[in-house]
Amino acid sequence: MARIDFPGLSAFVAVATQRSFRRAAAELGVSPSAVSHLLRDLEERLGVRLLNRTTRSVAPSDAGARLLQRLQPMFRDLGDALEEVNQFRDVPAGTLRLNAVHQAARMVLAPIMARFVRTYPQMRLEIVNDDDLVDIVAGGFDAGLRFGESLQQDMIAVRFGPRQRWAVVAAPVYLEGRERPLTPHDLKGHDCIRYRFHSGTFFRWEFEKDGEALEVEVDGPLTLGDQELMLRAAVDGGGIACVFEAVAAPALAEGRVVRLLEDWCPDFPGFFLYYPSRRQLPLGLRAFIDMAREEWPGA
Numbered sequence: 298m299a300r301i302d303f304p305g306l307s308a309f310v311a312v313a314t315q316r317s318f319r320r321a322a323a324e325l326g327v328s329p330s331a332v333s334h335l336l337r338d339l340e341e342r343l344g345v346r347l348l349n350r351t352t353r354s355v356a357p358s359d360a361g362a363r364l365l366q367r368l369q370p371m372f373r374d375l376g377d378a379l380e381e382v383n384q385f386r387d388v389p390a391g392t393l394r395l396n397a398v399h400q401a402a403r404m405v406l407a408p409i410m411a412r413f414v415r416t417y418p419q420m421r422l423e424i425v426n427d428d429d430l431v432d433i434v435a436g437g438f439d440a441g442l443r444f445g446e447s448l449q450q451d452m453i454a455v456r457f458g459p460r461q462r463w464a465v466v467a468a469p470v471y472l473e474g475r476e477r478p479l480t481p482h483d484l485k486g487h488d489c490i491r492y493r494f495h496s497g498t499f500f501r502w503e504f505e506k507d508g509e510a511l512e513v514e515v516d517g518p519l520t521l522g523d524q525e526l527m528l529r530a531a532v533d534g535g536g537i538a539c540v541f542e543a544v545a546a547p548a549l550a551e552g553r554v555v556r557l558l559e560d561w562c563p564d565f566p567g568f569f570l571y572y573p574s575r576r577q578l579p580l581g582l583r584a585f586i587d588m589a590r591e592e593w594p595g596a
Contacts, residue, residue, distance in 0.1 A: 305339030308332045309347055310372055313357045313365045314437055324394075324423075324437065369435065389581040390419035396433055397442035399426045400524055401568045404543055405458030406442065409588050416588070420581050428495045428522075433572070439582050440572040452571040455586060459593045461567035463503065464545040466554040470534040478537075478557055481513045488536035489515035490527045502539045504561040511561075515539075528554070 311321035312332060322329040340347050347361035357365055397406055402424055414422050425438070433441040442457060465478075471488075478484050481504045492500040499520075501512040517536050521527050524540040531538035532553045538545075542562075548554045570586065572578070 302339055302342060305335045305342070306368060307372075308335035309339055309361070310365065310368050311437070312336060312348060312355060313361055314369075314435065316355055318355065373434065388419060389417050389579075389584045391579075391581055392421040392423060393579070393581040393585060394423045394425070394438045395440055395442060395585075396425050396427055396431050396436060396438045398428045400541065400544075401442040401458075402426050404461075404541065405568055405589070405593075409585075409592050413585055413588055417581070417584060420584075422585075430496075439579055440570050442568050442570050444568060452573060454569040454571040456566055457568050457570035457586070457589055459567060460564045462542040462564040463539055463562045464542040464549070465502070465537060465539050465557045465559075465562065466528070466531050466545050466549065467537040467557060468532055468534045468554050469552075471531070471536060472555070481511050481558060481561055484513055484515050484537065487515075487517070488519075489517040490530050490536045490538040491515060491517055491520045492524070492527060492539075493520050493522055495522070500539075504558065505563050506561045 308321065308325065311324050312318055315321045315324065318329045318332050322332045325332065336348065345360045346358050347364060349356050349358050349361075395406070406424055410422055410424065414420060425436075430443075431438070431441060433439075475487070476483070478487060481502065484502070489502075494500065499514065501514050504511045504513065515537075519530055519535050521530065524544045527538040528540050528544055528548060530536065531540075532548055537557065545554065545556075549556060570589075572582065
């Protein structure tokens with residue numbers, strides 16, 4: 298090859314990683330047609346098909362998968378090198394890409410995201426919501442936001458946002474004629490609103506009191522994948538829900554639901570922002586973490 302086709306290779310890595318021309322174009326800041334043109338030129342120059350395309354999907358071919366495996370570390374090293382230079386700037390600049398579970402995005406990212414881009418006008422902030430466990434390195438993210446127990450071991454994690462607490466709630470209409478649960482074991486006699494992760498597993502309700510920790514597999518006729526919907530179902534008398542205290546707070550204050558098993562629900566550290574341990578902390582990410590600490594002092 299006479300010269301390194303960096304734009305074409307960059308477009309290939311973006312499409313092969315995102316599995317979408319549209320998402321790759323958004324990441325690169327160009328049009329999908331421009332990405333398609335770059336990929337077509339690269340494949341013609343190499344004489345090899347790098348991507349298998351259908352009307353519904355795009356994925357690397359065998360040759361493309363081999364090329365992607367070699368290019369990803371090189372692009373990460375290049376990004377790290379550019380970030381080292383960026384450290385000499387007076388203000389952060391560039392793009393900060395974060396991957397977060399939906400509830401973390403709503404509760405701890407939403408309060409500061411607009412202020413961040415106002416404070417640092419040379420920064421672009423992209424937040425992708427995903428409740429599955431994600432390889433943030435392969436996905437091209439600077440950092441992720443998850444619970445501490447779900448983090449990979451080779452990541453640096455910093456507590457991000459306030460401490461959290463579960464709230465077990467039900468509407469007064471549901472509790473009419475029923476005995477209120479006094480211990481987590483009593484939930485077995487109630488209709489509980491279950492939460493199913495995208496992976497297909499059910500969330501086991503977590504409790505702790507006087508040093509005793511319990512995980513309870515609840516049952517009920519309603520299964521959802523969103524805490525706001527779970528709270529709505531509880532408000533409407535559909536059963537007992539276990540959601541974040543912050544999610545339930547307005548309904549509790551208005552008396553639409555009441556709290557149960559409160560003495561079994563201590564607070565816990567909450568969410569963690571994590572990033573690869575080998576990577577120098579980008580200036581934009583450092584500024585984002587500092588802003589979060591200003592928002593929640595002592596968190």
